[in-house]
Amino acid sequence: xxxxxxxxxxxxxxxxxxxxxxxxxxxxxxxxxxxxxxxxxxxxxxxxxxxxxxxxxxxxxxxxxxxxxxxxxxxxxxxxxxxxxxxxxxxxxxxxxxxxxxxxxxxxxxxxxx
Amino acid sequence: xxxxxxxxxxxxxxxxxxxxxxxxxxxxxxxxxxxxxxxxxxxxxxxxxxxxxxxxxxxxxxxxxxxxxxxxxxxxxxxxxxxxxxxxxxxxxxxxxxxxxxxxxxxxxxx
Numbered sequence: 001x002x003x004x005x006x007x008x009x010x011x012x013x014x015x016x017x018x019x020x021x022x023x024x025x026x027x028x029x030x031x032x033x034x035x036x037x038x039x040x041x042x043x044x045x046x047x048x049x050x051x052x053x054x055x056x057x058x059x060x061x062x063x064x065x066x067x068x069x070x071x072x073x074x075x076x077x078x079x080x081x082x083x084x085x086x087x088x089x090x091x092x093x094x095x096x097x098x099x100x101x102x103x104x105x106x107x108x109x110x111x112x113x114x
Numbered sequence: 115x116x117x118x119x120x121x122x123x124x125x126x127x128x129x130x131x132x133x134x135x136x137x138x139x140x141x142x143x144x145x146x147x148x149x150x151x152x153x154x155x156x157x158x159x160x161x162x163x164x165x166x167x168x169x170x171x172x173x174x175x176x177x178x179x180x181x182x183x184x185x186x187x188x189x190x191x192x193x194x195x196x197x198x199x200x201x202x203x204x205x206x207x208x209x210x211x212x213x214x215x216x217x218x219x220x221x222x223x224x225x
Contacts, residue, residue, distance in 0.1 A: 002156070031211065033211070042202050043202075044215070091157070102145075103213060
């Protein structure tokens with residue numbers, strides 16, 4: 001257990017619906033990362049927060065995606081008007097206590113868009 | 115841009131050593147990492163190496179880094195069936211916060 005939790009673990013939705021995922025990072029860490037992992041691929045970076053500020057967004061994050069981190073604690077990732085291509089595992093990561101820039105990952109939310 | 119490559123599959127016999135290879139393109143990477151992902155599970159950080167090191171050993175794991183060739187390898191000694199998983203190499207570019215992952219190597223350990 002890395003101390004990073006994500007909810008829900010699985011989400012099945014119909015194309016066109018909106019979905020929202022939640023990540024609760026390791027407490028007392030001001031950075032939080034979102035990644036997406038499709039079948040047979042490694043995780044791909046989506047976005048990163050320092051406290052409540054969203055500091056970096058990848059080109060993968062289309063305008064249908066929005067992420068927030070109110071109060072610099074938990075974070076939510078919302079996908080509007082889902083498409084079948086959004087089906088993936090969405091991973092949240094939190095830095096560890098070490099000094100080697102490590103990231104610890106939550107169990108992920110698996111999204112299936114029908 | 116950054117790119118990380120790995121061979122996709124590796125099969126070994128139980129008790130043998132496994133060597134998983136990775137190449138990366140960003141010479142400014144400060145740290146390089148190995149993660150393990152078992153079926154249905156999240157990513158588990160196995161080990162890391164700082165870019166000014168060429169070797170790191172941690173119990174059954176040995177990481178070798180050839181910075182000139184931008185080549186990283188993970189050696190697992192005395193491979194067990196519980197080592198069957200997908201292994202991801204990742205780099206942390208200098209000044210960047212995001213990790214760049216390879217596609218993963220699926221290790222199958224045969225009895």
